[in-house]
Amino acid sequence: MRDNAAVPGAVIEARGLDLVFQTADGPVQALKDVNLTINKGDFVSFIGPSGCGKTTFLRCIAALEHATGGSLTVNGMTPDEARMRRAYGYVFQAAGLYPWRSIAGNIRLPLEIMGFSKAEQAERVERVLALVDLAGFGKKFPWQLSGGMQQRASIARALAFDADILLMDEPFGALDEIVRDRLNEELLKLWARTGKTIGFVTHSIPEAVYLSTKIVVMSPRPGRITDVIDSPLPRERPLDIRDSREFIEIAHRVREGLRAGHGDEV
Amino acid sequence: MRNLGPILVVLAAIVALWYLAAVWMNAAWVHDQAARDGRAVTLAELVPLTLTQERPVLPAPHQVAKGLYDGLFGQKVTSKRSLVYHAWVTLSATGLGFVIGSAAGMLLAVGIVFNRAMDLSVMPWAIASQTIPILAIAPMIIVVLNSTGVTGIVPKAIISAYLSFFPVVVGMVKGLRSPDAMQLDLMRTWNAGALTSFAKLRLPSSMPYLFASLKVGIAASLVGTIVGELPTGAVAGLGSRLLSGSYYGQTVQIWAALFAAGLLAAGLVALIGWAEWVTLKRMGLAR
Numbered sequence: 067m068r069d070n071a072a073v074p075g076a077v078i079e080a081r082g083l084d085l086v087f088q089t090a091d092g093p094v095q096a097l098k099d100v101n102l103t104i105n106k107g108d109f110v111s112f113i114g115p116s117g118c119g120k121t122t123f124l125r126c127i128a129a130l131e132h133a134t135g136g137s138l139t140v141n142g143m144t145p146d147e148a149r150m151r152r153a154y155g156y157v158f159q160a161a162g163l164y165p166w167r168s169i170a171g172n173i174r175l176p177l178e179i180m181g182f183s184k185a186e187q188a189e190r191v192e193r194v195l196a197l198v199d200l201a202g203f204g205k206k207f208p209w210q211l212s213g214g215m216q217q218r219a220s221i222a223r224a225l226a227f228d229a230d231i232l233l234m235d236e237p238f239g240a241l242d243e244i245v246r247d248r249l250n251e252e253l254l255k256l257w258a259r260t261g262k263t264i265g266f267v268t269h270s271i272p273e274a275v276y277l278s279t280k281i282v283v284m285s286p287r288p289g290r291i292t293d294v295i296d297s298p299l300p301r302e303r304p305l306d307i308r309d310s311r312e313f314i315e316i317a318h319r320v321r322e323g324l325r326a327g328h329g330d331e332v
Numbered sequence: 333m334r335n336l337g338p339i340l341v342v343l344a345a346i347v348a349l350w351y352l353a354a355v356w357m358n359a360a361w362v363h364d365q366a367a368r369d370g371r372a373v374t375l376a377e378l379v380p381l382t383l384t385q386e387r388p389v390l391p392a393p394h395q396v397a398k399g400l401y402d403g404l405f406g407q408k409v410t411s412k413r414s415l416v417y418h419a420w421v422t423l424s425a426t427g428l429g430f431v432i433g434s435a436a437g438m439l440l441a442v443g444i445v446f447n448r449a450m451d452l453s454v455m456p457w458a459i460a461s462q463t464i465p466i467l468a469i470a471p472m473i474i475v476v477l478n479s480t481g482v483t484g485i486v487p488k489a490i491i492s493a494y495l496s497f498f499p500v501v502v503g504m505v506k507g508l509r510s511p512d513a514m515q516l517d518l519m520r521t522w523n524a525g526a527l528t529s530f531a532k533l534r535l536p537s538s539m540p541y542l543f544a545s546l547k548v549g550i551a552a553s554l555v556g557t558i559v560g561e562l563p564t565g566a567v568a569g570l571g572s573r574l575l576s577g578s579y580y581g582q583t584v585q586i587w588a589a590l591f592a593a594g595l596l597a598a599g600l601v602a603l604i605g606w607a608e609w610v611t612l613k614r615m616g617l618a619r
Binding site: 128129149155164168 | 517518
């Protein structure tokens with residue numbers, strides 16, 4: 067495993083990763099021979115139909131699932147070690163804010179668990195609230211905020227303890243398209259400002275192309291990578307870049323990749 | 333107070349039905365008396381006679397109200413005839429039983445959620461314990477504890493706890509398990525241990541469930557105490573009032589004690605409801 071960590075700039079390194087779930091109906095191959103290198107500062111999207119293992123792969127990085135074969139390193143460590151060293155913040159599809167805590171209280175929660183001092187907690191909460199454009203909303207309770215604002219609060223919570231990696235599992239999947247566009251734009255700005263490495267699961271082609279520096283196309287049964295596209299788009303991306311020729315070409319290639327993966331399923 | 337109208341209409345209907353039932357059920361005794369004297373009674377004579385008997389089969393509402401009022405306000409509260417005195421005796425055992433029962437219920441729930449062996453073993457026994465008629469087991473508990481020198485309110489409190497722990501176990505287990513997989517995963521991403529997840533996530537999540545079952549539990553506690561008072565030789569408590577009333581055919585006394593118990597139960601449930609409101613409001617869960 068150690069030799070993989072030697073790849074310069076590699077934050078996440080998967081080599082021949084396999085994951086087999088033992089279910090009541092027999093073994094299910096969730097991931098098969100996944101090879102991927104994610105470099106520092108990359109914005110990587112995982113796209114594919116349901117059952118392609120995109121979420122499972124993200125959960126392997128987070129040490130919420132454990133691979134049954136191959137190797138996976140995060141910051142040069144095993145995923146479990148990386149988790150213990152707070153290598154990543156995780157954002158789920160639902161905001162999952164605790165209804166009995168204020169927004170500030172929710173963002174403070176991981177800081178309390180990790181044992182930051184009271185003064186540092188308050189300082190960090192203010193900082194990340196400003197980062198996601200929620201300054202002044204700390205005292206509100208989750209039910210007083212819209213779905214988009216709740217999801218921003220959950221991103222702030224994942225950013226609060228300075229993890230270098232942000233893992234996002236369909237974070238905007240439950241939001242309407244207008245809110246989604248705005249949050250995508252804001253996420254890009256946030257990424258530019260913080261220089262985090264982001265792993266982003268989605269099933270929206272435009273979202274993947276708009277956000278990513280690297281698009282990983284996956285296909286199901288067994289879950290595997292069919293294509294990895296390094297995006298030629300500039301890092302600065304206004305929303306109307308989505309009408310440009312390059313954008314449409316990449317989107318086309320993603321669609322081709324998805325179709326190819328679908329074809330040999332039959 | 334838009335709801336007041338319908339409530340009063342229903343209440344009036346119940347009282348009217350009750351009067352009709354009282355006339356109908358107490359009429360037999362009036363007819364017997366009249367037959368013995370060789371008289372016939374008209375309906376106009378019958379009605380007042382059925383509503384003023386000393387030991388009616390079914391006392392009329394105003395008789396019960398008078399009995400209740402006399403019991404609550406017509407005596408010194410230290411008197412053996414005072415319902416306040418008897419209610420206090422019952423209340424103290426109920427309180428102790430409820431504290432024991434709900435504490436045991438919460439501890440068992442924590443054990444069930446955290447320990448697989450307890451999960452598999454405790455719940456069936458808890459359910460089995462509630463299928464045994466409390467009337468059958470109450471005298472045995474009293475006798476066994478008496479023989480070991482435990483007397484006073486403790487045996488009654490234990491019977492009361494026996495009834496009240498169950499809803500608390502069921503509600504608390506449900507509540508502690510209410511956080512979904514995503515919230516538990518979130519805790520794992522922060523590398524939080526089981527104890528931290530319990531304190532920060534499971535326990536607060538269980539509060540609404542806990543209060544719902546505490547309301548059921550405290551009412552069950554009161555029933556348990558009253559049942560516990562029935563076979564104790566009945567010296568004090570609402571249960572003893574019920575028992576002595578039935579020995580001597582004092583139906584008014586029985587009904588007055590029943591209503592006193594009902595008022596007490598309503599008060600206790602309201603008290604838990606208030607604690608629930610205060611707690612959930614502080615947690616930001618009450619809207």
